[in-house]
Amino acid sequence: MEKEVKLMKGNEAIAEAVIRAGADGYFGYPITPQSEVIEYLMAEQPWERTGMVVLQAESEVAAINMVYGGAACGKRVMTSSSSPGISLKQEGLTYIAGAELPCLVMNCVRGGPGLGTIQPAQSDYFQTTKGGGHGDYRLIVLAPASVQEMSDFAELGFDLAFKYRNPVMILTDGIIGQMMEKVELKPQKARKTQEEIIKECPWATVGKPTTRERNIITSLDLVAANQEKFNIKLQAKYKEIQEKEVRYEAIKCDDADYILVAYGCSARLCMKAIDLLRANGIKVGLIRPITLFPFPSKILFELANRVKGFLAVELSAGQMVEDVELAVKNKVIVKHFGRMGGMIPSPEEIVEALEQKIIGGK
Numbered sequence: 001m002e003k004e005v006k007l008m009k010g011n012e013a014i015a016e017a018v019i020r021a022g023a024d025g026y027f028g029y030p031i032t033p034q035s036e037v038i039e040y041l042m043a044e045q046p047w048e049r050t051g052m053v054v055l056q057a058e059s060e061v062a063a064i065n066m067v068y069g070g071a072a073c074g075k076r077v078m079t080s081s082s083s084p085g086i087s088l089k090q091e092g093l094t095y096i097a098g099a100e101l102p103c104l105v106m107n108c109v110r111g112g113p114g115l116g117t118i119q120p121a122q123s124d125y126f127q128t129t130k131g132g133g134h135g136d137y138r139l140i141v142l143a144p145a146s147v148q149e150m151s152d153f154a155e156l157g158f159d160l161a162f163k164y165r166n167p168v169m170i171l172t173d174g175i176i177g178q179m180m181e182k183v184e185l186k187p188q189k190a191r192k193t194q195e196e197i198i199k200e201c202p203w204a205t206v207g208k209p210t211t212r213e214r215n216i217i218t219s220l221d222l223v224a225a226n227q228e229k230f231n232i233k234l235q236a237k238y239k240e241i242q243e244k245e246v247r248y249e250a251i252k253c254d255d256a257d258y259i260l261v262a263y264g265c266s267a268r269l270c271m272k273a274i275d276l277l278r279a280n281g282i283k284v285g286l287i288r289p290i291t292l293f294p295f296p297s298k299i300l301f302e303l304a305n306r307v308k309g310f311l312a313v314e315l316s317a318g319q320m321v322e323d324v325e326l327a328v329k330n331k332v333i334v335k336h337f338g339r340m341g342g343m344i345p346s347p348e349e350i351v352e353a354l355e356q357k358i359i360g361g362k
Contacts (some may be wrong), residue, residue, distance in 0.1 A: 004185045010150040010177045011036035013016040014080075014106060014170070015153035019046045022189035023104075024075035025053040027066035029085060032118040033174040034108035037080045050191055064105075066101075071101035072217040074197040074204030076158050080106035083124050084115055086132075093167055094133030098219025100203075100234075102161030104154070106170040108177040109292060111342035119342020120174030121216045121292075125319035128171050129293045136231055138238045140168045140245065143263040143291040147181035149290075155186065164241060165203070167238030171292060173315065175265040175344070183313070247290035248299060256285030257359055259303055260350070261324050262313040263289045270313055272347035277354065284354065292320070297327035304331035309358040313350055315343075333358060 008016070016039045018026065023046075028038045038056060046052040055061035063079050069078035081089060086107045096103055100139065110186040111121040128141050139161050142153045148170065179248075198206055205215050222228045252274060253259065260270045267288040276285045287303070289296050300310070309332050312321035321336040328334050337353035339345045 001007040006185060008147060008181055008183050009036055009180050010144070010147045010172065012040045013147045013151040013183045014154050015149040016044070016185060018078055018104070019044065019050060019052060020188050021158050022050070022076060022191045023052055023078055023158070024191055025055070025066075025077045026071070026079065027055050027063040027077065027079065028079050029055050029057055029060050029063050031082045031085045033110055033120070033177055034080050034082045034106065035355055036177070037106070043108065050188070051233035052191070060088035061092065064089040066095075067103050067105075068092055068096050068099070068101065071096060071103045072099065072205050074192075074201035074206065076104075076162075078104040078106070080108070082108045082110050083112050083121075086124065086127070090127075093139070094131075094135050095219050096167050096315060097137035097139070098135060099217050100165040101159070101217070102165055103167050104157045105354060106169070106172065109171065110174045111340065117204055117305040117342040117348060118174070120265060120315060121217075121340070122173055122266060122315040122339065123317070123319065124171065124232060125292065125316060126315070127325070128169050137234060138241075138293055140164065140166055140241060142168065142170050142247075143292050144170065144172050144176055145264050145267045145288060146251075147179065147183050147322040149177070151183045151185065155161055155189075157209050160245065161289075162201075164237060166237070166241075171264070173264050174301070187336065199284075208339070228302045242294040243258055244292060246294045246296050246298070248296035249286075249288040249290060250299065251286040251288065253285030253287065253303065255283050257283045257308050258354060259307050259310045260284060260286045260313055260354070261289070261300070262286065262309055262322070263292060265344075266313045266315060269345060269347055273354070275349050282354075282359070287319075293337070295323045295327070297323070300324060300327035301329065301331075301340070304328045307332060308334040309329050309335070311350075311354050311358050313353075314338045314346075327354060332362070
């Protein structure tokens, strides 16, 4: 079969990939810089192609609760938004995590705090990887660095969500969402039939049962001992995710004296910075976390045994750098370099930051 390749924006690529992943529904609300997701879905009319439902809800709060309902039925459902909109979805996300339901969420991050700016940022890292809403819960977090990964992570996100019955967040940014690259699209997958859902998702609410006890989906348990038992179960699941689902890319780390750590668009900027540094005789590598939770702590700890320092590069005041510090365990110096509010650093600025903060020790 001939491969299907198109030139697409990141937001368009994930929208098309969601259709092809056999999604049952998308519920969203437009907000810059991710509005192309719902615009593309409306233009493509997947209800004609696969029967997929696409609905613009009256608000972000409504959208995430529609996702809750669809996920409770064992359906492959998704929503997307940008930073302030994701903030409004936090209560729904903690309910979904507390009900152990699978769903896919995309955050195309913009500068904050508050309404901030519509320019790219990575300042939602804490919100995304540490829970965001109330309670001891975690999201599985994927961080694409290309339009191709925006496409690929749609199916991967659904697979992980259903494997662990847990919400999955694709944490991207305005650069990856808006940039255009060629993307190889996967073949269309059929949506699950009701019979397949009943077989594969015995926990789902699929109507009045005839052969088993009814399923009740809720995140509420007023008996403290029961709620503690449930929380212990969740923590065991998150530990399993940390053991089995770590993903990262190591670039030119074998001979490196210094390591940059960056995800998303920052990782792409770092790749150019590495070329500039190596041209000057400074051996630098890059660890690009693909999963932000689970975070690739083990490889950073191993590298800390032989490198001289780490520089975390992110479009924030310094958030991921804390996970780098925890991973390295004070073995070597760890510093942060970032721009904020939608400002994008140049590779030359990253070079200067490494030379001053790590090599110069300032």
